[in-house]
Amino acid sequence: MIAVSAASNRSKADQDPTTWLPPAAGYRCPYVTDWVADKTRWGLSIDADEQAALAQTLIQCPDSPVTVILAR
16 A cells, blocks of 8 residues: 555546556556556456556566465
């Protein structure tokens, strides 16, 4: 979890990476790798638009590992 301002939290609301990424470019790779890890951990689906947005962002993150901690 990353602490953010109230304004930043409101701007994200319930959007996924298809329509929202952190405004600070330096947080985008950690955000999308955590997103993929959480979806994998909990067996959540990813629709085609979400997958395309994630893939497009991850291209810019060639050295960012996706670490999945399996759910118990």
